[in-house]
Every structure is written in structure tokens, then in C-alpha cells.
Amino acid sequence: QKEVEQDPGPLSVPEGAIVSLNCTYSNSAFQYFMWYRQYSRKGPELLMYTYSSGNKEDGRFTAQVDKSSKYISLFIRDSQPSDSATYLCAMSENSSASKIIFGSGTRLSIRP
Amino acid sequence: DSGVTQTPKHLITATGQRVTLRCSPRSGDLSVYWYQQSLDQGLQFLIQYYNGEERAKGNILERFSAQQFPDLHSELNLSSLELGDSALYFCASSVGTADDLTEAFFGQGTRLTVV
Numbered sequence: 001q002k003e004v005e006q007d008p009g010p011l012s013v014p015e016g017a018i019v020s021l022n023c024t025y026s027n028s029a030f031q032y033f034m035w036y037r038q039y040s041r042k043g044p045e046l047l048m049y050t051y052s053s054g055n056k057e058d059g060r061f062t063a064q065v066d067k068s069s070k071y072i073s074l075f076i077r078d079s080q081p082s083d084s085a086t087y088l089c090a091m092s093e094n095s096s097a098s099k100i101i102f103g104s105g106t107r108l109s110i111r112p
Numbered sequence: 113d114s115g116v117t118q119t120p121k122h123l124i125t126a127t128g129q130r131v132t133l134r135c136s137p138r139s140g141d142l143s144v145y146w147y148q149q150s151l152d153q154g155l156q157f158l159i160q161y162y163n164g165e166e167r168a169k170g171n172i173l174e175r176f177s178a179q180q181f182p183d184l185h186s187e188l189n190l191s192s193l194e195l196g197d198s199a200l201y202f203c204a205s206s207v208g209t210a211d212d213l214t215e216a217f218f219g220q221g222t223r224l225t226v227v
Contacts, residue, residue: 043218045201097213098168102155
């Protein structure tokens, strides 16, 4: 079993829909939780990161962490075609690059 | 554009060969990280350099090596290539001393195909 599990998709939704992307993990010591967006033929770009539990909001994006369930989510409101990308979750006991475990990514497509 | 430049963008080579991937970090960034992204393994940390010194090492194969030069650009050398080495190789850079990936920016990657 992988430490971080992420449904690869693809996920296709109509423009304007609310998108929910999720990851589960097995290591209860994880404290830092990150979401990256990766456009085709580009490198990952950090969208949001949270420490420990709770929610964090940034514009149309909300990151949610439920440590009791070992489950994290990224919500995208009012989804746009420009949100079409692969979304990677990542997590670690600290934010050290050498310790971060990435999910395999979910491909998201927003239909105009 | 993240400001991190990787060359070449694409590379096709035969098994057993050796290649060098190059990364120029953002201006002012002292840390360089190398990652491998394959379909079955996802994004995996290989190695980090800070101001010319190796800072952290991940699951980097012995056939792979890296270095960071005085002008802060970095090279990842892959030798005795195998089909399984086909992947996207990303470089990221950050300004800080700590290997905090939340402060790092990724380049566009080099797509390596071993045939």
C-alpha cells in the first residue's frame, strides 16, 4: 500500500461546477499538506499548503485536512477551463523537500 | 514562467548511454532540487544542493549523480541508462538554506526517453 493514495481520474466536469479532489494517507505523523497544479508539459506549481488540521481558503480554492480520517481535499469553486490540469497532493512530517511524499495526481478537465 | 530553466526539453537516447540534464535556478536562488516523475512512481525526490554542497539525498540510483557549480547551475548525470529511466526530470530552486519545498519553484522539466 502506498503512503499517499490519489485517484488518477480523469475527472471531467462542466464549467462552473464545484470540484472535489481527494487524497488519503497512512502516516499519522504527516503535518504538512500541499496541493500542486501541473499543466501539461509544465512543472508542478504550489497552489496551497496547510499545517496540521483545518481549512484554508484562497480565492476559489479551499484546502481541507481531516487528520482523524487521514484524508485531505481540495475544492475548486466556479471551475474554469483554465483549471484543467493534473492536481498532485503532497504531504510530509515537515516541509523538507527530501521527506515529502507526492500522490500520483488526478487529471481534471473542465468542459466549457 | 517560474524562472527555472531546464535544458534540453526532450532527450531520446539508447539503453546503456549517458546523458546530462542541466538546470539554471532562478536568479538569487541557492538551493536546487532534482525530481523524477514517472507514470508508475509519481514525483520522487532525487537530490538537493545548496550553494554547491549536497544537502539531502533521496532514492537516487548509484548510476545517477549531480553537482552544482559555482555559478549555481546544476547538472544531473544519468549513466548506463535503462528503459525504466524514461521519465520527466524536474529541477526546482529556492532561495533559502532549509530545504523547504513550499518556497521552491519548478522548471518545465526534461522528458527523457530511453529506447
